[in-house]
Amino acid sequence: MTMTMSVSLDDMKFGDLYDFVDVARRAGIPRDKEVATEVDGLDQEFGRDRLVVEVDNLDGGLAPDFDGLDRAHFIEVLDAVLATDGDARYALDEIKQLRDRLV
Known part of the structure; x- marks a missing residue:
């Protein structure tokens, strides 16, 4: 349709x-x-x-809502995780916040 x-x-x-x-x-x-x-x-x-x-097709799902999100901060967090070979234990709360925005 x-x-x-x-x-x-x-x-x-x-x-x-x-x-x-x-x-x-x-x-x-x-x-x-x-x-x-x-x-x-x-x-x-x-x-x-x-x-x-x-x-014709809107099967891609909803776009995440990033209003009010400090993108620069989350980029720094993800960069730090990558710099520590993926050790994200110290950033779990922030990663959960980001995940909640993406879902």
Whole structure:
């Protein structure tokens, strides 16, 4: 079943754009495919105001929520684990936090 998803450019937040791109990625939309645009009936003189994507497959699962996550800190933790040949005992709490965000 094909589903159409669109996002308005009016007052769009980066989070809205991230969500739109996440849906396209999960649906397997190729990187080189042109983004479709749409104009609402009342705003045709002002140009494009919606990005549109049609998707057939959303089996990729939900994208993890990283809002408020200190990515730099978790990168440091993972780098430290790698530097100690995978010994993660000292970082178990932080790794559990990261895992919980990914699940």
